[in-house]
Amino acid sequence: DPENIFAKILRGEIPNDTVLETEHSLAFRDIRPQAPLHVLVIPKGAYVSYDHFAQEASEAEIVDYVRAIGEVCRREGVAGDGFRMISNAGAHGVQEVPHLHVHILGGRNLGRMLTPA
Numbered sequence: 001d002p003e004n005i006f007a008k009i010l011r012g013e014i015p016n017d018t019v020l021e022t023e024h025s026l027a028f029r030d031i032r033p034q035a036p037l038h039v040l041v042i043p044k045g046a047y048v049s050y051d052h053f054a055q056e057a058s059e060a061e062i063v064d065y066v067r068a069i070g071e072v073c074r075r076e077g078v079a080g081d082g083f084r085m086i087s088n089a090g091a092h093g094v095q096e097v098p099h100l101h102v103h104i105l106g107g108r109n110l111g112r113m114l115t116p117a
Contacts, residue, residue, distance in 0.1 A: 001098050001099070004097050004098055004099050006042050006097055006099040007046070007099060009026070009028070009042075010042070010044055016029075017029040019039050019072055019076070020041075020068055020071055020072055020075065022064050022067075022068050023044075023064055024044050024060065024061045024065060024068075025041060025042065025043055025044060025064050025065050025068035026041070026042050027039050027040065027041040027042075027068060027069075027072045028040055034103075034105060035084075035106060035108055036106070036108055037076050037078055037083070037104065037105060037107040038104070038105050039072050039076065039103075040101045040102070040104075041065070041068055041069050041072060041101065041102045041104065042099060042100060042102075043057065043061060043065050043100055045057060045061055046099070047099070047100040048089075048098050048099065048100060049089035049090065049095065049100055050089060050100055050102075051089065052100065053065070053100050069085070069102060069104065073104060073106075078104070078106035078107065081106065082106065083104055083105060084104075084105045084106065084110050084113065085102055085103065085104055085105075086102070086103040086105070087100065087101065087102045
């Protein structure tokens, strides 16, 4: 979907608070943070979900994306105390934007991820 919000951010149509930009990735602060640290990391390529990215992205894109996530954690100081990394996919995963994105959350105890149903 070339009209999703992340595609528009990548084209410069919507401003963002950039944390890191690399050849294949962009990291920026979430506009509705759910924790003291809430950064989104997206690939610049049009990948819908992590499984789509893992199957279709080039090795250079994959390495760049994984290293960008690590660099954001290092720069933001959450690597030591811990953080949560979330990537929702599809309807059951409640994915809101059809472009791969990883949420990096930290800066406080985040509690349990899921509770038994």
